[in-house]
Amino acid sequence: METLNIQTTRLNIRQLKLSDLTDFHIYRSNPEVTKYQGFDVMTIEQAEQFINDNATKHFGNAGEWVQYGIENMETKQLIGDCAIKLDQYDTRIAEIGITISNFEQKKGFAKEVLLGILSFLFDKKEIHRVVEIVDAENIASVNLLKSTGFKQEGHFIENTFFKGKWGSEFQYAMLKREWDDRKQ
Numbered sequence: 001m002e003t004l005n006i007q008t009t010r011l012n013i014r015q016l017k018l019s020d021l022t023d024f025h026i027y028r029s030n031p032e033v034t035k036y037q038g039f040d041v042m043t044i045e046q047a048e049q050f051i052n053d054n055a056t057k058h059f060g061n062a063g064e065w066v067q068y069g070i071e072n073m074e075t076k077q078l079i080g081d082c083a084i085k086l087d088q089y090d091t092r093i094a095e096i097g098i099t100i101s102n103f104e105q106k107k108g109f110a111k112e113v114l115l116g117i118l119s120f121l122f123d124k125k126e127i128h129r130v131v132e133i134v135d136a137e138n139i140a141s142v143n144l145l146k147s148t149g150f151k152q153e154g155h156f157i158e159n160t161f162f163k164g165k166w167g168s169e170f171q172y173a174m175l176k177r178e179w180d181d182r183k184q
Ligand SMILES: CC(C)(COP(=O)(O)OP(=O)(O)OC[C@H]1O[C@@H](n2cnc3c(N)ncnc32)[C@H](O)[C@@H]1OP(=O)(O)O)[C@@H](O)C(=O)NCCC(=O)NCCS
Pocket: 032, 033, 034, 036, 037, 096, 097, 098, 099, 100, 101, 104, 105, 106, 107, 108, 109, 110, 111, 112, 134, 138, 139, 140, 141, 143, 144, 147
């Protein structure tokens, strides 16, 4: 079983721990943070259950979302979390998602996390393709993906019944060879 640990300039991306519960719950209970996400706001009990359930999951299992904590190395605080899923049928394809606490947004943290994850997946794990699916109204997330060099591949129109209405989604992706080109 592999324990994922990615360090960037300011951040440590590592296993979520029960000691993260307070920080985790603060932003996971905020409807602005969960607005465009597949999950809804959580009670403290649900947040605790989530961290416990997630502790049994490991990087490398096909088709399983695994959540990781994003820790600010200076303050030791959890400032968000991110998730990676290897494709159910082909583990050379990964899907990712990132959440940054509302108090910590627009400081370049998500971009730092995304670049750290891409470097891990492409350079260390030889992943072929990384995908992210975002709500078409999620401008922050679209800008993050564009700014990192992801390409828009799809625009699905009212494809998902989501939080009480039909929602549309974009699919963005990056290939290993595009990552390699980007570095030059
Ligand atoms: C999307 C999200 C992760 C971005 O996090 P962040 O740490 O604020 O992003 P960064 O500071 O790294 O900014 C990355 C880019 O997106 C842009 N951006 C970030 N928030 C933005 C906003 N609200 N509106 C417009 N652009 C925005 C930044 O200007 C930056 O662009 P640049 O690189 O060209 O300068 C954050 O808004 C979030 O957690 N949202 C709620 C959860 C969510 O919806 N996650 C995505 C679904 S998986």
